[in-house]
Amino acid sequence: MDVKLVARTLDLFERFATEQRPLPLTELARLMDVPVSSCLALARTLVSRGYLYEVKKRGGYYPTRRLLQLAQAIDAVDPVVEMLHARLVALRDATGETIVLGKIHDAAVVYLDVVESFKAIRYIVKPGELRPVHANSIGKAIFGELSAQMQSTLAGKLGFERMTDRTTADFAALVEQTSAARQRGWSVNLGESAPELSAVAIAVSVGGDLYGISVVGPTERIEKQQHAHGSELLRLKDEIDAQERGVDSIV
Numbered sequence: 001m002d003v004k005l006v007a008r009t010l011d012l013f014e015r016f017a018t019e020q021r022p023l024p025l026t027e028l029a030r031l032m033d034v035p036v037s038s039c040l041a042l043a044r045t046l047v048s049r050g051y052l053y054e055v056k057k058r059g060g061y062y063p064t065r066r067l068l069q070l071a072q073a074i075d076a077v078d079p080v081v082e083m084l085h086a087r088l089v090a091l092r093d094a095t096g097e098t099i100v101l102g103k104i105h106d107a108a109v110v111y112l113d114v115v116e117s118f119k120a121i122r123y124i125v126k127p128g129e130l131r132p133v134h135a136n137s138i139g140k141a142i143f144g145e146l147s148a149q150m151q152s153t154l155a156g157k158l159g160f161e162r163m164t165d166r167t168t169a170d171f172a173a174l175v176e177q178t179s180a181a182r183q184r185g186w187s188v189n190l191g192e193s194a195p196e197l198s199a200v201a202i203a204v205s206v207g208g209d210l211y212g213i214s215v216v217g218p219t220e221r222i223e224k225q226q227h228a229h230g231s232e233l234l235r236l237k238d239e240i241d242a243q244e245r246g247v248d249s250i251v
Contacts, residue, residue, distance in 0.1 A: 138212030
């Protein structure tokens, strides 16, 4: 359940990111679908904390760089992203496709880092976006590493929404798929969330917690290269496992 004030604050910054211009109070309230009085109270609080400023009298509000500086300070020392980012870049260069790092939070996969492909037609997504576990390669890769009890508990939170005719339909099908994926070494999402989009993924343990790394791109390319991408992902998994064990190189 969302906390209303927190949700409104995030909505405010997201509106500025979308509009990319100063916004008068009345327009900001309209875009956020909140009363002008509530928007004014929020804006005044953010001005007093240095996150917004008034461009000119009745000329609209705009965010200062304070939020950016805080975000950069936080991002600079993210322990997992900092450790894995260079490896994700190398994987992007090896596969030519977009690489995503994510983990399961509650009943969804949250994307933590994204390294985009250089190809003209590619998968574009931003860190912080959420995806359904049952129709996502990272979700399925991590799900396959969970105990039977943990799988059952997680499955109870999933709606198993049918997104395409390939979407995993229920708990039994998800267990069957992920069991086969563990034998193969990697999980796939072949047009399950969108017909034109597919991915190959592995689960890795970092600091005792499970994360997923996926190679994502157009279905036609991923289907043809899934075994090659799977091999690259398994090589990366070996490197990360060795790093977690404190081994400098894999013999």
